[in-house]
Amino acid sequence: MPVVGMAGGGQLARMTQQAAIALGVPLRVLAASPGDSAARVVADVRVGDDRSLDDLRAFAKGCDVVTFDHEHVPGPHIRDLEKSGVSCHPGSAALAHAQDKLVMRERLTGIGVPCPAYAHLPPSGPIPALEGFAREHGTPLVLKATRGGYDGKGVWVIDDLGARARELVGRLLAEGVDLMVERHVPFRRELAAVVARSAYGQGAAYPVVETVQQGGICVEVIAPAPGLSRDLAAEAQRLALAVADELGVVGLLAVELFETPPSGDGPGGLLVNELAMRPHNSGHWTIEGARTSQFEQHLRAVLDLPLGSTEPTAPYTVMANVLGGDDPDVYRRYIHVMAHDPGVKVHFYGKDVRPGRKIGHVTALGGDLAEVRERARHAADYLRWGTGTGDGR
Amino acid sequence: MPVVGMAGGGQLARMTQQAAIALGVPLRVLAASPGDSAARVVADVRVGDDRSLDDLRAFAKGCDVVTFDHEHVPGPHIRDLEKSGVSCHPGSAALAHAQDKLVMRERLTGIGVPCPAYAHLPPSGPIPALEGFAREHGTPLVLKATRGGYDGKGVWVIDDLGARARELVGRLLAEGVDLMVERHVPFRRELAAVVARSAYGQGAAYPVVETVQQGGICVEVIAPAPGLSRDLAAEAQRLALAVADELGVVGLLAVELFETPPSGDGPGGLLVNELAMRPHNSGHWTIEGARTSQFEQHLRAVLDLPLGSTEPTAPYTVMANVLGGDDPDVYRRYIHVMAHDPGVKVHFYGKDVRPGRKIGHVTALGGDLAEVRERARHAADYLRWGTGTGDGR
Numbered sequence: 020m021p022v023v024g025m026a027g028g029g030q031l032a033r034m035t036q037q038a039a040i041a042l043g044v045p046l047r048v049l050a051a052s053p054g055d056s057a058a059r060v061v062a063d064v065r066v067g068d069d070r071s072l073d074d075l076r077a078f079a080k081g082c083d084v085v086t087f088d089h090e091h092v093p094g095p096h097i098r099d100l101e102k103s104g105v106s107c108h109p110g111s112a113a114l115a116h117a118q119d120k121l122v123m124r125e126r127l128t129g130i131g132v133p134c135p136a137y138a139h140l141p142p143s144g145p146i147p148a149l150e151g152f153a154r155e156h157g158t159p160l161v162l163k164a165t166r167g168g169y170d171g172k173g174v175w176v177i178d179d180l181g182a183r184a185r186e187l188v189g190r191l192l193a194e195g196v197d198l199m200v201e202r203h204v205p206f207r208r209e210l211a212a213v214v215a216r217s218a219y220g221q222g223a224a225y226p227v228v229e230t231v232q233q234g235g236i237c238v239e240v241i242a243p244a245p246g247l248s249r250d251l252a253a254e255a256q257r258l259a260l261a262v263a264d265e266l267g268v269v270g271l272l273a274v275e276l277f278e279t280p281p282s283g284d285g286p287g288g289l290l291v292n293e294l295a296m297r298p299h300n301s302g303h304w305t306i307e308g309a310r311t312s313q314f315e316q317h318l319r320a321v322l323d324l325p326l327g328s329t330e331p332t333a334p335y336t337v338m339a340n341v342l343g344g345d346d347p348d349v350y351r352r353y354i355h356v357m358a359h360d361p362g363v364k365v366h367f368y369g370k371d372v373r374p375g376r377k378i379g380h381v382t383a384l385g386g387d388l389a390e391v392r393e394r395a396r397h398a399a400d401y402l403r404w405g406t407g408t409g410d411g412r
Numbered sequence: 413m414p415v416v417g418m419a420g421g422g423q424l425a426r427m428t429q430q431a432a433i434a435l436g437v438p439l440r441v442l443a444a445s446p447g448d449s450a451a452r453v454v455a456d457v458r459v460g461d462d463r464s465l466d467d468l469r470a471f472a473k474g475c476d477v478v479t480f481d482h483e484h485v486p487g488p489h490i491r492d493l494e495k496s497g498v499s500c501h502p503g504s505a506a507l508a509h510a511q512d513k514l515v516m517r518e519r520l521t522g523i524g525v526p527c528p529a530y531a532h533l534p535p536s537g538p539i540p541a542l543e544g545f546a547r548e549h550g551t552p553l554v555l556k557a558t559r560g561g562y563d564g565k566g567v568w569v570i571d572d573l574g575a576r577a578r579e580l581v582g583r584l585l586a587e588g589v590d591l592m593v594e595r596h597v598p599f600r601r602e603l604a605a606v607v608a609r610s611a612y613g614q615g616a617a618y619p620v621v622e623t624v625q626q627g628g629i630c631v632e633v634i635a636p637a638p639g640l641s642r643d644l645a646a647e648a649q650r651l652a653l654a655v656a657d658e659l660g661v662v663g664l665l666a667v668e669l670f671e672t673p674p675s676g677d678g679p680g681g682l683l684v685n686e687l688a689m690r691p692h693n694s695g696h697w698t699i700e701g702a703r704t705s706q707f708e709q710h711l712r713a714v715l716d717l718p719l720g721s722t723e724p725t726a727p728y729t730v731m732a733n734v735l736g737g738d739d740p741d742v743y744r745r746y747i748h749v750m751a752h753d754p755g756v757k758v759h760f761y762g763k764d765v766r767p768g769r770k771i772g773h774v775t776a777l778g779g780d781l782a783e784v785r786e787r788a789r790h791a792a793d794y795l796r797w798g799t800g801t802g803d804g805r
Contacts, residue, residue: 020743020762037430040453041699043743043760043772060433062452223754306434307703310755310777325751332725350413350436358718361616362703367436369413379436384703 020044021322024078026069027088028055030368030377031298031314034306035088036061038315044322048088049078056368057088072096079105086270086321087297090118091167108218108269108321109296116266117296121165121199127291130265132258134291135277139165140198145188146180152200153180159203162188164196174235176203204290206277210244211301212259213273215316218323222263223316224256225309225329230275230301236377239395240338242304242331244278245388251278255289262294271317273299300340300377305329307364307382308336333384337391339399341379347372349379349402356381356398363398413437414715417471419462420481421448423761423770424691424707427699428481429454431708437715441481442471449761450481465489472498479663479714480690483511484560501611501662501714502689509659510689514558514592520684523658525651527684528670532558533591538581539573542593546573549595555581558590567628569596597683599670603637604694605652606666608709611716615656616709617649618702618722623668623694629770632788633731635697635724637671638781644671648682655687664710666692693733693770698722700757700775701729726777730784732792734772740765742772742795749774749791756791 020043025032028050036057039046049065050058058064067074069092076099079085084106097111109117116123124137138152140162153160158180164173173196177184191198209232214224229244230237243252259274266272275292302313311319311327319326341349349372356365360383367379379402383394400406413436418425421443429450432439442458443451451457460467462485469492472478477499490504502510509516517530531545533555546553551573557566566589570577584591602625607617622637623630636645652667659665668685695706704712704720712719734742742765749758753776760772772795776787793799 020760033433036453037433040426040430040762041757041759042746043762045452045762059438059455060429061455062457064455310700310757319750324746326754327750328754330755353435353717357712357720361719361721362723364434364703365436366434367413369436369438 021083022047022063022081023318023321024049024082024085025057025088026075026078026085026092028052028057028064029088030056030370032057032088033060033368034303034312034366035298035314035317037306038312038318042315042318044318047078047082049074054371056370059369070096072099075100076103084108084321086317087114089297090114090295094118110267110269113266113268114296117294119165120163120293121197123294124199126266127262130261132262132291133289135161135204136202138200140188140192140200142192142197145192145198146185149180149184149188149200156202161201161203162191163199163201164191165199166197172235204277204279206290207280207287208244208278209292210247210255210276210278210289211240211273211299212255212276213271213299213302213305213313214256214259214263215271215313215320215326216260216263216268217320217326218269220264221326222260223326223329224260225302225305225313226331227252227255228301228304236340236342236375237300238340238342238399239392240301240304241388241392242308242336242338245335247278251287251289258289258291262291268296270296270320271298271302271313272296273301275301300380303366303380304336304338304382306366308332308338308384334386335388335391336382336384337388337395338380338382339395340377341367341381341399341402343372343374343376343378344403344405345374346405352402352405356401359401360394360398363394365398365402414476415440415456415474416711416714417442417475417478418450418481419468419471419478419485421445421450421457422481423449423763425450425481426453426761427696427705427759428691428707428711430699431705431711435708435711437711440471440475442467447764449763452762463489465492468493469496477501477714479710480507482690483507483688487511503660503662506659506661507689510687512558513556513686514590516687517592519659520655523654525655525684526682528554528597529595531593533581533585533593535585535590538585538591539578542573542577542581545593552596554594554596555584556592556594557584558592565628597670597672599683600673600680601637601671602685603640603648603669603671603682604633604666604692605648605669606664606692606695606698606706607649607652607656608664608706608713608719609653609656609661610713610719611662613657614719615653616719616722617653618695618698618706619724620645620648621694621697629733629735629768630693631733631735631792632785633694633697634781634785635701635729635731638728640671644680644682651682651684655684661689663689663713664691664695664706665689666694668694693773696759696773697729697731697775699759701725701731701777727779728781728784729775729777730781730788731773731775732788733770734760734774734792734795736765736767736769736771737796737798738767739798745795745798749794752794753787753791756787758791758795
């Protein structure tokens with residue numbers, strides 16, 4: 020059996036282990052500490068720094084494929100591994116587009132993929148660039164760190180170009196953060212298209228989902244996106260498969276999208292927001308809700324095995340993220356959640372509980388969307404607050 | 413989070429790990445070697461002998477619950493652990509009925525559960541006892557070791573009481589094997605009823621399945637058992653729940669049943685063949701085919717959490733065991749199996765491949781039973797032989 024190495028010991032590696040167990044594929048994880056989410060459930064854990072070339076080289080030795088739990092392994096290190104003959108999937112060339120938002124925007128717009136208007140902010144003269152962009156696209160604007168952001172970190176909405184905005188830009192540049200600005204898109208809702216592409220070039224697309232964000236963190240995913248027109252759903256899948264192909268992604272690609280409202284002179288449409296090249300929060304619903312989970316699909320893609328069926332197992336699947344509350348004893352709250360709803364599936368990542376931190380998710384399935392959403396929300400709220408209504412907030 | 417310890421490092425512990433990962437429950441495994449099926453996929457492995465009281469005691473230290481991957485941990489050792497305050501589920505008193513077929517028969521017939529006629533063979537005078545039993549029940553007969561059998565081992569069908577049978581009995585007794593004899597039931601087919609019972613006493617029953625055996629090894633499980641009358645299905649579930657309750661089983665209980673054909677003076681019925689108190693081969697289909705897998709259900713039961721929904725996810729689910737063939741490179745054959753049928757789910761146990769050994773299973777789901785069976789059989793045959801038709805045999 021080939022050995023798959025995953026750099027990063029978070030919950031994505033943890034859930035990949037469940038799929039690796041089924042396939043009989045040994046999973047090796049490079050974790051920062053033995054207490055990492057995935058390190059707690061994998062036999063072959065290497066503790067090290069996934070930003071250190073030496074640690075990556077030692078980790079890759081004996082792996083047939085190296086893949087990633089996150090985007091933070093430095094591109095030059097991945098290129099170095101590739102030069103020394105390690106199969107990295109996705110490869111450094113593809114992964115650059117998930118690591119740097121400016122590289123991604125330039126490439127996507129270059130191949131005709133619709134994106135929000137954007138501009139780089141040169142550290143030498145950021146304010147004139149910002150002012151020029153605001154004149155063309157209006158305010159509010161979205162300021163983004165080109166690298167290193169996640170879960171709403173590295174993204175700031177700027178209402179106007181007043182003193183606070185100027186101070187923020189100055190401070191970030193002084194800290195060495197590379198910045199870009201984007202139009203604040205008046206979207207109807209956010210969608211995600213998760214696709215897989217194997218080394219051989221086979222593609223597979225999951226149903227397009229709606230993602231609901233609060234404070235920059237995804238709190239709920241509805242599969243499929245309710246009321247999405249067949250045309251837009253097909254267009255989102257086509258876009259995602261085309262991006263995977265153009266960028267040569269091997270593994271999973273999650274394309275986060277804005278669905279824009281119909282305007283006076285045309286129908287609604289799609290704009291690409293972000294890319295991720297790994298199992299993605301918007302695909303957790305597939306563990307129970309699709310014939311092949313995104314984690315198994317990622318393994319099949321990076322191992323160059325034929326991809327699995329993405330067929331849904333229920334009319335609707337809703338995933339709700341569980342965030343940490345004030346009381347860290349989540350397990351104590353299992354009893355209510357499981358007794359209340361024997362069909363809800365609980366996933367806990369084995370992480371220390373901190374308020375607001377993603378510590379797990381729940382999944383509900385069924386034919387009545389309102390009911391399925393309510394079931395998922397109740398379970399997630401209860402696991403966080405010890406009450407299913409959010410009153411505990 | 414409570415720590416669950418599982419004695420035994422086989423595929424049942426391995427698949428329990430997938431469920432433990434989702435629940436966030438740390439699973440500790442007592443394995444005979446680091447190469448055991450479960451030891452390859454669990455972070456917290458203790459290598460030791462699960463028939464040694466010292467090893468069991470050391471293993472149990474720090475476990476909130478101890479449960480079992482098989483029936484071979486000696487009952488007196490489990491009683492010793494219980495006396496020292498370790499929660500063992502199932503407990504020694506219940507487990508005795510899965511460890512000793514004579515104890516099981518005496519108890520079940522005592523509480524009115526229908527079983528085949530049976531008799532103990534006293535080592536002092538086995539042949540007269542055998543002859544007496546044969547006069548009453550005819551031949552063929554089934555000779556069974558009261559303890560230690562599995563997968564057809566420890567079971568012998570005796571066509572008549574000739575020299576070969578007498579020699580077999582003499583040899584087994586001389587080896588110290590305790591023997592019993594049972595009527596050879598002319599059954600229509602074999603069924604299994606898998607139920608769970610929590611420490612609190614909550615019960616949950618999975619749909620009754622048909623199990624297809626070859627050479628004493630289960631090769632196929634069809635869920636639900638096709639054409640089984642509602643009455644018999646309900647009776648099988650009722651029986652299994654009653655046995656779980658009477659015996660005080662905590663965890664899963666699989667009841668293997670014979671469905672007997674209608675006779676001149678009455679309808680067909682059910683006879684209990686064997687009991688197992690753990691996740692069971694006849695429940696592997698639940699990983700994809702039921703809302704709650706038997707592995708998650710076992711964990712919920714032994715942790716005294718509310719039990720999960722046993723609702724099926726498809727009209728039919730068929731599981732086919734994958735046995736080892738002559739070529740140990742099973743992975744090479746994944747490509748065909750996955751390309752041929754993107755919906756089939758492959759489970760490989762990470763065991764060394766030996767001809768005839770259970771090394772994995774495959775699952776297919778759908779609405780057309782003949783097609784679903786053919787898909788599962790093709791995949792299992794191909795993984796064994798490199799051809800999907802059985803021609804390779």
